[in-house]
Amino acid sequence: xxxxxxxxxxxxxxxxxxxxxxxxxxxxxxxxxxxxxxxxxxxxxxxxxxxxxxxxxxxxxxxxxxxxxxxxxxxxxxxxxxxxxxxxxxxxxxxxxxxxxxxxxxxxxxxxxxxxxxxxxxxxxxxxxxxxxxxxxxxxxxxxxxxxxxxxxxxxxxxxxxxxxxxxxxxxxxxxxxxxxxxxxxxxxxxxxxxxxxxxxxxxxxxxxxxxxxxxxxxxxxxxxxxxxxxxxxxxxxxxxxxxxxxxxxxxxxxxxxxxxxxxxxxxxxxxxxxxxxxxxxxxxxxxxxxxxxxxxxxxxxxxxxxxxxxxxxxxxxxxxxxxxxxxxxxxxxxxxxxxxxxxxxxxxxxxxxxxxxxxxxxxxx
Numbered sequence: 444x445x446x447x448x449x450x451x452x453x454x455x456x457x458x459x460x461x462x463x464x465x466x467x468x469x470x471x472x473x474x475x476x477x478x479x480x481x482x483x484x485x486x487x488x489x490x491x492x493x494x495x496x497x498x499x500x501x502x503x504x505x506x507x508x509x510x511x512x513x514x515x516x517x518x519x520x521x522x523x524x525x526x527x528x529x530x531x532x533x534x535x536x537x538x539x540x541x542x543x544x545x546x547x548x549x550x551x552x553x554x555x556x557x558x559x560x561x562x563x564x565x566x567x568x569x570x571x572x573x574x575x576x577x578x579x580x581x582x583x584x585x586x587x588x589x590x591x592x593x594x595x596x597x598x599x600x601x602x603x604x605x606x607x608x609x610x611x612x613x614x615x616x617x618x619x620x621x622x623x624x625x626x627x628x629x630x631x632x633x634x635x636x637x638x639x640x641x642x643x644x645x646x647x648x649x650x651x652x653x654x655x656x657x658x659x660x661x662x663x664x665x666x667x668x669x670x671x672x673x674x675x676x677x678x679x680x681x682x683x684x685x686x687x688x689x690x691x692x693x694x695x696x697x698x699x700x701x702x703x704x705x706x707x708x709x710x711x712x713x714x715x716x717x718x719x720x721x722x723x724x725x726x727x728x729x730x731x732x733x734x735x736x737x738x739x740x741x742x743x744x745x746x747x748x749x750x751x752x753x754x755x756x757x758x759x760x761x762x763x764x765x766x767x768x769x770x771x772x773x774x775x776x777x778x779x780x781x782x783x784x785x786x787x788x789x790x791x792x793x794x795x796x797x798x799x800x801x802x803x804x805x806x807x808x809x
Contacts, residue, residue, distance in 0.1 A: 447619025546576035546583035585614035632659035754783035
């Protein structure tokens with residue numbers, strides 16, 4: 444699928460005589476390539492801008508260039524480098540009053556802060572992005588709206604998240620930003636699937652939600668195929684394995700999860716993956732493999748920071764222990780799971796309160 448956003452940016456770059464306008468368009472194109480997993484094209488675009496300006500970068504160009512480099516780092520899963528680069532772009536924009544770059548830099552900082560669990564910082568930068576973005580700054584508003592929607596979803600309120608997902612769709616569609624639409628579709632599916640998995644392991648009925656997770660995952664996968672994106676491509680098979688596990692297609696799910704190259708995955712994804720594999724193996728009757736996978740999940744628990752992930756993994760290990768006849772392990776892991784679940788519910792209440800507080804200001808609801 445041809446990208447309308449990329450076509451627009453290419454047109455802007457080729458039709459202007461203003462070097463700053465040209466550079467901003469090329470830098471945005473670099474970010475677009477990065478989000479699609481097209482690293483070579485992103486590097487070429489970044490290199491062209493650096494070659495054109497040399498060491499004496501215009502302040503506005505410097506901010507947009509460092510933002511593009513940060514986005515590229517993020518989609519190479521180099522989170523520390525991404526945040527450092529975008530923070531530098533943001534700091535330069537603030538210091539030199541490069542107003543055009545501030546909202547997008549703030550929105551991307553909030554995005555990374557959300558992923559890393561730095562929620563107070565996230566809220567600060569969300570407020571800044573929404574306060575400073577012009578109505579037609581679709582890039583910044585789409586990214587900021589996605590972070591807000593995801594945060595409401597994480598807080599347990601899909602009803603409050605939904606209007607913000609609609610805003611993501613509106614802003615991304617306004618300029619043909621298919622990469623942001625892809626991220627939105629994936630996040631909606633991934634959050635619902637994770638919630639279903641957590642509920643399932645605690646014995647809560649998930650029939651309707653499981654069906655919605657299945658349909659949303661299918662939509663996300665089909666859309667990514669249509670636009671040809673490869674950004675953070677490891678996430679799709681993880682989600683597919685999760686949904687297959689929820690659906691009880693244990694043989695197929697185990698095959699998908701086992702085929703993942705674990706050494707190339709972020710550490711925090713491993714414990715849930717091994718827990719899913721353990722549950723699949725237990726349901727397939729291979730108790731040795733089930734407990735081996737459960738032990739691998741347990742060994743990766745220290746990499747988890749989110750209480751819902753800890754609750755899920757501990758609860759699933761408890762179920763696997765019961766299935767393979769290790770009765771002493773059942774209660775140990777179940778107790779830890781219940782403690783983590785209580786922490787997660789308290790965290791959700793706190794996050795929801797913080798989000799609702801900032802949106803008492805009607806001007807932020809762009």
